Amino acid sequence: MNKNPVRQFNFRRPGIVASAVVMIAVVFAFSSCPAHTPAAGIFVYNESDPFMHEFAEQIVRQAKGRFATTLYYANNSQLIQNEQIEAERAKKSDILLVNPVDRLGAFAIIRKMKAENVPVIFFNREPLAADLALWDRTFYVGARPEQSGQLQAHMVIDLFGGNPDAPNEYDRNGDGVIQAILFKGEQGHQDAETRTTEVLRSFEKTGWKVELLGMEIANWNRDEAYSKAGSLLAAWKPALELVLSNNDDMALGVISRMRQEGWFKDSNGNGRIDQKDASWIPVVGIDGIADARESIAEGYLYGTVTNNSLQMAASIVELTEMLLGERSGQELSVPLTDGKYIWVDYQPYISR
Numbered sequence: 334m335n336k337n338p339v340r341q342f343n344f345r346r347p348g349i350v351a352s353a354v355v356m357i358a359v360v361f362a363f364s365s366c367p368a369h370t371p372a373a374g375i376f377v378y379n380e381s382d383p384f385m386h387e388f389a390e391q392i393v394r395q396a397k398g399r400f401a402t403t404l405y406y407a408n409n410s411q412l413i414q415n416e417q418i419e420a421e422r423a424k425k426s427d428i429l430l431v432n433p434v435d436r437l438g439a440f441a442i443i444r445k446m447k448a449e450n451v452p453v454i455f456f457n458r459e460p461l462a463a464d465l466a467l468w469d470r471t472f473y474v475g476a477r478p479e480q481s482g483q484l485q486a487h488m489v490i491d492l493f494g495g496n497p498d499a500p501n502e503y504d505r506n507g508d509g510v511i512q513a514i515l516f517k518g519e520q521g522h523q524d525a526e527t528r529t530t531e532v533l534r535s536f537e538k539t540g541w542k543v544e545l546l547g548m549e550i551a552n553w554n555r556d557e558a559y560s561k562a563g564s565l566l567a568a569w570k571p572a573l574e575l576v577l578s579n580n581d582d583m584a585l586g587v588i589s590r591m592r593q594e595g596w597f598k599d600s601n602g603n604g605r606i607d608q609k610d611a612s613w614i615p616v617v618g619i620d621g622i623a624d625a626r627e628s629i630a631e632g633y634l635y636g637t638v639t640n641n642s643l644q645m646a647a648s649i650v651e652l653t654e655m656l657l658g659e660r661s662g663q664e665l666s667v668p669l670t671d672g673k674y675i676w677v678d679y680q681p682y683i684s685r
């Protein structure tokens with residue numbers, strides 16, 4: 334289609350000039366009508382979660398110039414999130430992008446949006462499959478938690494030398510068993526539950542003996558992990574050989590506590606924490622947030638598993654465009670699985 338119809342007119346004949354004037358007026362009249370800019374409401378469970386904060390900012394950044402966005406944080410309350418959804422719907426948004434506070438809260442959201450014919454993309458906190466099945470215009474973008482647990486275990490296995498029958502010097506007491514503590518995220522969250530079982534199962538399946546000395550639930554949160562680490566560290570200080578954490582933020586809280594308790598000394602004064610130092614033991618997280626990458630570069634955190642929010646945000650934006658009729662299902666950079674899910678792979682990340 335020619336985008337500039339004015340250029341087609343022949344101005345030499347008066348009749349044509351008159352109709353050209355009319356058409357120019359029509360073109361002007363149309364162009365002065367504001368075109369409808371598609372709009373999406375983005376609803377995130379909690380602003381003080383650094384991974385979700387980075388994730389939400391990615392969505393907003395990548396949506397720029399493609400559709401309008403309004404970002405809401407629910408302060409960890411499903412009630413507040415429901416009110417925010419109501420407020421956004423009053424503004425007639427075209428689509429909802431929802432990180433539910435309570436994954437079971439998805440049911441009511443889907444029923445309501447189905448009645449209003451507003452599609453919903455859930456992300457990071459996975460609704461029940463039965464709820465997603467209620468309507469074909471609901472989707473989920475996330476990562477498979479079992480993969481993160483497996484990658485976390487394999488990162489530790491590599492560090493301990495790869496042979497379960499002869500672990501290397503990181504088995505500090507040489508007993509052939511890795512003495513560990515574990516920090517778990519939010520109870521009932523698919524990532525916390527599956528990462529915990531899968532990391533331990535992966536050791537077991539590969540013949541590694543891991544003795545779990547203790548476990549604390551710290552709800553993904555750095556301060557909570559910091560305070561709950563106190564008694565575990567005091568109880569197990571001489572024996573401890575590994576700290577597993579369901580996410581980076583909790584791992585960083587534990588590291589702060591460990592530093593106070595005498596771990597992670599720069600004994601050779603080279604300005605970096607050395608893995609060979611007697612005060613160093615591996616702490617591993619999941620997410621790859623900016624603070625974690627910095628801690629890895631400084632030598633504290635051993636490694637993390639990148640929870641690829643950059644790609645997940647890209648997939649959410651592409652899926653939104655598909656639902657707005659601006660992109661086909663064949664043009665998604667990560668294809669749909671079962672017509673409902675976009676699964677983005679985790680990647681291991683350690684210091685080089």
Ligand code: GAL
Nearest residue numbers: 382384385458524553580620
């Ligand atoms: C997980 C992430 C956690 C936390 C949680 C929130 O995927 O690893 O750090 O952000 O999502 O639902």
